[in-house]
Amino acid sequence: MASGKEIRTQIASIKSTQKITSAMEMVAASKMRKAQERMAATRPYADKILNVIQHLAYANPEYRHPYLQDREEKQRVGYIVVSSDRGLCGGLNNNLFKEVLHEIKSKSDKGLQVDICAIGQKASAFFSRLPVNMVAQVTQLGDAPRVHELIGSIKVMLDAYESGHIDSLYLVYNQFVNTMTQEDTFIRLLPATPGAPSEEMSHHWDYIYEPDAKEVLDDLLVRYIESVVYQGVVENIASEQASRMIAMKNASDNAGDLIDDLQLVYNKARQAAITQEISEIVAGAAAV
Amino acid sequence: MAMTIHVDIVSAEESIYSGLVEAVIASAQEGEVGIYPRHAPLLTRLKAGEVRLLKDGKEEQFYISGGVLEVQPHIVTILADTALRADDVNEAAALEAKAAAEKALNDKSAKMDFAEAQVQLAEAMAQLRAIERARKTRKH
Numbered sequence: 001m002a003s004g005k006e007i008r009t010q011i012a013s014i015k016s017t018q019k020i021t022s023a024m025e026m027v028a029a030s031k032m033r034k035a036q037e038r039m040a041a042t043r044p045y046a047d048k049i050l051n052v053i054q055h056l057a058y059a060n061p062e063y064r065h066p067y068l069q070d071r072e073e074k075q076r077v078g079y080i081v082v083s084s085d086r087g088l089c090g091g092l093n094n095n096l097f098k099e100v101l102h103e104i105k106s107k108s109d110k111g112l113q114v115d116i117c118a119i120g121q122k123a124s125a126f127f128s129r130l131p132v133n134m135v136a137q138v139t140q141l142g143d144a145p146r147v148h149e150l151i152g153s154i155k156v157m158l159d160a161y162e163s164g165h166i167d168s169l170y171l172v173y174n175q176f177v178n179t180m181t182q183e184d185t186f187i188r189l190l191p192a193t194p195g196a197p198s199e200e201m202s203h204h205w206d207y208i209y210e211p212d213a214k215e216v217l218d219d220l221l222v223r224y225i226e227s228v229v230y231q232g233v234v235e236n237i238a239s240e241q242a243s244r245m246i247a248m249k250n251a252s253d254n255a256g257d258l259i260d261d262l263q264l265v266y267n268k269a270r271q272a273a274i275t276q277e278i279s280e281i282v283a284g285a286a287a288v
Numbered sequence: 289m290a291m292t293i294h295v296d297i298v299s300a301e302e303s304i305y306s307g308l309v310e311a312v313i314a315s316a317q318e319g320e321v322g323i324y325p326r327h328a329p330l331l332t333r334l335k336a337g338e339v340r341l342l343k344d345g346k347e348e349q350f351y352i353s354g355g356v357l358e359v360q361p362h363i364v365t366i367l368a369d370t371a372l373r374a375d376d377v378n379e380a381a382a383l384e385a386k387a388a389a390e391k392a393l394n395d396k397s398a399k400m401d402f403a404e405a406q407v408q409l410a411e412a413m414a415q416l417r418a419i420e421r422a423r424k425t426r427k428h
């Protein structure tokens with residue numbers, strides 16, 4: 001049986017681990033709240049831009065931007081995979097990558113090749129070890145990413161689409177459902193289907209365009225794709241923090257259980273030592 | 289009270305301004321525009337520059353680095369860019385993203401970078417500790 005001192009040091013070591021995990025839990029909780037606020041702040045822009053695009057696509061049926069034309073998947077498919085920069089957030093990234101691998105497999109069964117754009121350290125490390133074609137990456141975005149940090153890697157994919165190198169483009173990220181649930185989500189970015197304009201927007205009026213409708217639409221479509229990707233990145237950060245919070249909470253709870261068990265063992269060992277000592281004394285006294 | 293119009297200035301990252309004003313003055317691509325209530329629907333690109341909002345005889349100013357101005361009968365929306373968007377800047381950013389990917393792919397022989405190695409080391413250590421603990425507890 002382990003001696004009392006050994007168990008004590010073990011308890012102390014687990015306690016210090018527990019302190020770290022519970023601190024990480026609290027940090028993740030506060031970061032999650034901020035990320036959620038940021039998520040909400042990105043929404044008006046994306047909604048507004050989508051409204052305008054819907055209206056433009058509806059009002060100019062004769063002009064079809066390449067992004068809006070339906071295209072068959074013939075050769076190559078692009079994926080923008082959003083991951084976190086750091087680990088210790090449960091199975092968040094790995095579950096996502098598993099889904100992506102699944103998807104890649106089903107595409108390659110159809111004879112399609114895959115281009116990957118990795119956002120985040122984890123995705124970059126994961127896909128660079130795999131025999132897939134990683135064409136662009138951006139890492140170390142931090143807790144508050146900026147749109148312009150993403151523009152470069154998105155442009156690589158958009159250019160590939162425009163030149164016909166890839167036939168479609170997907171965004172993969174963890175959707176933040178609530179604190180307990182994060183869902184891996186695939187969104188088809190290109191070809192885009194803006195959908196029909198809302199009741200209010202579909203009335204028979206049109207804008208005055210300066211310089212002209214096409215140029216404005218071109219601009220807006222790129223902005224729209226960027227804003228969707230940006231939203232995905234921000235949402236993924238919220239998911240990461242939520243997942244980390246839960247993982248760290250579990251770790252702290254487990255540490256607590258371990259400490260309780262060890263404490264029990266320690267008490268028993270101490271009690272046994274005392275009993276033994278007493279019986280020795282009694283036996284000694286009886287012998288005199 | 290003078291007639292007012294609702295203005296939203298939003299960027300992809302945040303909402304910058306929202307409220308009622310008497311007029312909006314912005315520098316559009318084709319020249320400066322002033323939008324007053326009941327302006328005809330208009331959609332135009334904005335250059336980098338100031339957006340001025342007139343309200344109660346006072347003026348509020350915002351600097352935006354480009355974007356799109358949308359005017360509807362009762363609402364004006366400015367979709368502001370968060371950074372200057374010149375084509376060559378975008379091109380440079382794209383090249384940078386590509387180069388980063390290539391570097392990550394070529395670094396395979398050098399294994400992963402420092403941060404990644406640290407994380408894996410921490411994981412391995414945690415696993416070792418868990419195994420050790422399991423062994424110890426089994427002994428009793």
